[in-house]
Amino acid sequence: MTTSAHSPAPAPADPDPGFDGTWVVVPLFCEAAVIGDVVHGLRTRFRHVVCVDDGSGDDSAARARAAGAVVVRHAVNLGQGAALQTGIAYALRDPLTRSVVTFDADGQHRVEDAAAMVTRLHAEDLDVVFGTRFLDGRTELDPVRRLVLRAAVVYTNRTTGMRLTDAHNGLRVFSRRGAQALRIRHNRMAHASEIVHQVGRSDLRWAEQPVHVLYTDYSRSKGQSLLNSVNILVETLLG
């Protein structure tokens, strides 16, 4: 790859089977137990993975690096939204980037889903593909979590005029244009609604794709408390 004969900025129409123009952005905060496996998994399909270490106190960053990811490190903990925006900014610094994937660090997403979404983004010339856990019956959720997520979707659809089935899924794929349109200002968890809002206000072409979210004991224990939805609501309303 170092002395390639072909032109450095190709614009092929093929769906980029090696995903060489794709950066996977993984916001990372204290996930040392699983991040190595997550990055290894991603690297079976994607060449470029950037973990944004959001000021972790454990050796998450070292494990991510050992597994083959580039690590960009926030000096202080800022929150997942801030980490996503940093990772997207990093991916956009690469002139060869054609698409950007956001992927959670706790192992709840499947690499095959991400790969399928990238392929679809390029094949259908979309700007955003949102993962959704509600379009098919694979993802098992407890009733309270399902209710809160449904309420969030109803609220988001009301305020954006979009028709999404899952507004808070960490698995998303953006085209370069889609990634450039994002300006995530909510540092913590309200960024999911914020992304949907910004896409809704833009002229970006978007679609939803069913994905399977794996609720392991680990991801459940690391996942958001349902009370946090109160914080999300306040942050969203107060700006």
Next chain:
Amino acid sequence: MLVIQVLLLVVVLVVGVLLVRSTAGARHQAVRRLLLGALVALAVASILVPTAVTAVANVVGVGRGADLLLYGLVVAFLGFVVSSYRRSRALEETVTQLARRLALDEAPTPEQARHHEGDGPAAGA
């Protein structure tokens, strides 16, 4: 509805909307300081001449001067909460931008990363 109720509701809502919506510029700071000054003056007056403040309170429909002072305090407190929330949000945004710039500048560039990843697992696919 009592005069004071209408008055306080209007003030609370106006203060809330103003502080939430517009950017906290010099004019808003001045308005806040004037309001705070009025509150201090009211507090001083209520200590020196309680009857006078009570008289003012009676005019707007409040029983005692101390109650009027309390209402003023509630309004001022709400304004304080909202403006300090806004200020901390602005500060947070500044810190975020600084930390992001620092993080990106310290990291290997994507070009360097591509070079190192040349023999990555994806190449074998």
